[in-house]
Amino acid sequence: MTHYSVANIRADFPILAETIRNKPLVYLDNAASCQKPQAVIDSLVHTYSHEYANIHRGVHTLSVKATDRFEAAREKVRGFINAASHKEIIFVRGATEAINLVAQSYGRSQLQAGDEIVISAMEHHANIVPWQMLCQQIGTVLKVAPINQAGELLLDDYLALLSDKTKLVAITHMSNALGSINPVETIIAAAHAQNIPVLLDGAQAIPHMSVDVQALDCDFYVFSGHKLYGPSGTGVLYGKQALLEAMPPYQGGGDMIRQVTFAKTEYAGLPHKFEAGTPAIAEIIALGAAIDYLNAIGMANIAAHEADLLDYATEQASAIQGLNIIGQANHKGGILSFTLDRIHPHDIGTMLDSLGIAIRAGHHCAMPVMDFYGVPATARASFGLYNTREEVDVLMQGIRSLIEVFG
Amino acid sequence: MFEDLRDLYQEVIFDHNRNPRNFRVMDDANRQVEGFNPLCGDRLTLFLKIDDGTITDASFQGSGCAISTASVSLMTEIIKGKSESEADALFTQFHEMATGKDHEVQLEALGKLAVLAGVREYPARVKCATLAWHTLDAALKNQQQSISTE
Numbered sequence: 001m002t003h004y005s006v007a008n009i010r011a012d013f014p015i016l017a018e019t020i021r022n023k024p025l026v027y028l029d030n031a032a033s034c035q036k037p038q039a040v041i042d043s044l045v046h047t048y049s050h051e052y053a054n055i056h057r058g059v060h061t062l063s064v065k066a067t068d069r070f071e072a073a074r075e076k077v078r079g080f081i082n083a084a085s086h087k088e089i090i091f092v093r094g095a096t097e098a099i100n101l102v103a104q105s106y107g108r109s110q111l112q113a114g115d116e117i118v119i120s121a122m123e124h125h126a127n128i129v130p131w132q133m134l135c136q137q138i139g140t141v142l143k144v145a146p147i148n149q150a151g152e153l154l155l156d157d158y159l160a161l162l163s164d165k166t167k168l169v170a171i172t173h174m175s176n177a178l179g180s181i182n183p184v185e186t187i188i189a190a191a192h193a194q195n196i197p198v199l200l201d202g203a204q205a206i207p208h209m210s211v212d213v214q215a216l217d218c219d220f221y222v223f224s225g226h227k228l229y230g231p232s233g234t235g236v237l238y239g240k241q242a243l244l245e246a247m248p249p250y251q252g253g254g255d256m257i258r259q260v261t262f263a264k265t266e267y268a269g270l271p272h273k274f275e276a277g278t279p280a281i282a283e284i285i286a287l288g289a290a291i292d293y294l295n296a297i298g299m300a301n302i303a304a305h306e307a308d309l310l311d312y313a314t315e316q317a318s319a320i321q322g323l324n325i326i327g328q329a330n331h332k333g334g335i336l337s338f339t340l341d342r343i344h345p346h347d348i349g350t351m352l353d354s355l356g357i358a359i360r361a362g363h364h365c366a367m368p369v370m371d372f373y374g375v376p377a378t379a380r381a382s383f384g385l386y387n388t389r390e391e392v393d394v395l396m397q398g399i400r401s402l403i404e405v406f407g
Numbered sequence: 408m409f410e411d412l413r414d415l416y417q418e419v420i421f422d423h424n425r426n427p428r429n430f431r432v433m434d435d436a437n438r439q440v441e442g443f444n445p446l447c448g449d450r451l452t453l454f455l456k457i458d459d460g461t462i463t464d465a466s467f468q469g470s471g472c473a474i475s476t477a478s479v480s481l482m483t484e485i486i487k488g489k490s491e492s493e494a495d496a497l498f499t500q501f502h503e504m505a506t507g508k509d510h511e512v513q514l515e516a517l518g519k520l521a522v523l524a525g526v527r528e529y530p531a532r533v534k535c536a537t538l539a540w541h542t543l544d545a546a547l548k549n550q551q552q553s554i555s556t557e
Contacts, residue, residue, distance in 0.1 A: 021411055344472035346447045347416075350532060354411045363448055376448030376470060401408045406421065406473075 004301045010386045012037040023356025026391045031176050031204060031335055031382030032360050034229045043289035044231065047282040055281055056255055056272070070281055073288030074271070080291045081221060082212040083238050087270035091279050094235035095203040096126040098222035099170070101237055101274065102199055103130040105247040113139030115167040120145045120153055121372060122175040125365040127201045131170060147372065151178035151327035159190055169198045173205035177366040177378070178327025179335030181205065188217055197243065203227055207384065208306055208333045210299040213238050230290035231283035237274070244270050251276040302385045306334040309383045309392060316396045322403060326378045334383035340399070343406050345377040351402040357395055414525035416473065423477035428484050429466040441553035442542030444534055449475045453542045462486050462494055472535050478523055479539035485520060491547055498540050505536045
């Protein structure tokens with residue numbers, strides 16, 4: 001990592017200079033949401049100070065400028081995930097809305113009663129509940145591919161679930177509760193061999209690795225901007241053009257039409273067909289700034305830095321008696337989920353908070369994963385591009401101390 | 408190392424967390440209600456035996472954080488021998504204390520329960536302390552279904 005200077009990167013994130021309860025902030029809750037670099041904050045301020053107006057509307061200068069910036073952000077997203085066309089990039093509020101869009105638009109138009117949708121046992125609620133809602137609405141059936149104790153997808157069981165009834169596979173690229181990275185190439189190839197489209201939930205994967213939707217050949221890829229160091233309220237649905245063309249609009253309103261009369265409405269083409277109403281204009285432009293920032297550092301460099309942190313944290317955590325790591329997949333991203341014997345994760349969360357350390361304690365919107373491991377909740381430290389080995393040391397010292405206090 | 412947390416995690420709380428009192432199933436209970444905090448997954452079952460308007464026995468089962476375990480453990484100790492209306496008044500006082508509406512007089516009236524007053528400063532943890540008491544409230548109203556803090 002010749003060019004990777006974590007000190008320089010930290011200086012780009014103003015919030016990292018904050019103190020929490022009089023201690024320097026150690027921010028290890030990146031899987032929930034990432035902090036924002038100055039470039040993203042500046043972009044928001046710049047848009048609202050100099051270039052803001054509604055987009056795709058007026059002929060006035062500001063509207064044209066804002067539209068240009070907005071569409072430039074779409075092009076940045078296209079390049080970032082290597083989509084074939086900007087028409088395949090739909091802006092939404094987040095990964096959750098993207099999955100709901102596919103469930104309601106693709107699901108209701110292309111699936112019918114008795115058709116099966118395959119998900120995995122490690123999904124976030126956002127990739128469970130929209131499918132359950134669809135099943136209730138049209139009578140499709142949800143099938144769940146199991147995982148092993150390490151938190152890895154059982155590939156043979158997944159393959160066995162695929163049949164001529166299967167009409168969609170929706171699976172996470174990387175688990176938010178366990179850190180497991182799924183063998184998505186194999187998953188997609190097996191599904192495509194039976195003409196089954198695949199949606200990947202990339203909410204966790206996208207900030208940690210370089211994603212190429214054409215190389216993956218996935219049919220849909222969804223992610224949230226706020227987990228990619230961009231503003232909240234932004235998200236992306238990537239879909240192959242042919243699939244998106246065949247889908248009806250998700251919401252009706254302004255900006256998604258070509259012509260409206262009371263007799264009939266003609267819809268706009270892609271991507272606008274799926275973007276009814278005024279979007280998060282400044283936020284999406286700032287998401288483009290986040291992508292510029294990440295590209296300048298390099299996703300491969302970020303991945304290498306985080307892999308080093310995870311290895312170090314895993315090694316340190318394994319040496320603590322009474323600490324159990326939940327999720328020990330061979331292929332894992334920067335997430336360390338754990339429990340401590342006889343100490344509830346919420347007590348861990350509060351005690352670490354008093355030391356300035358922000359982790360997540362809870363079910364991580366993945367209650368079925370908690371049930372699988374027989375725990376009500378876990379504590380989760382998740383790493384981002386600005387975290388350091390020293391912060392891992394502070395975390396581990398905090399854990400050792402709280403074990404002592406609880407006795 | 409955890410000086411700032413002394414008001415929240417007092418020794419009494421560690422003690423009740425390590426050795427919860429009245430932690431058992433009660434076979435002859437005439438009230439039984441489940442309490443659930445979906446935010447953190449805390450679950451408890453409260454058992455009461457009420458004879459002629461007096462709580463003659465109280466016990467619980469379940470799992471939760473130190474605050475919720477200590478809270479329900481302390482509660483089962485303190486409500487034994489109390490009348491239903493006395494227990495109901497305690498519920499109100501405890502709730503006011505935990506949500507920061509108390510004043511010193513009430514803190515004294517709560518006796519041992521005052522060790523839980525520290526949750527006021529930790530909004531994220533208030534429900535951990537009040538789960539037991541909401542469950543008691545439901546049991547006193549003779550509600551059969553489980554209750555949730557959400």
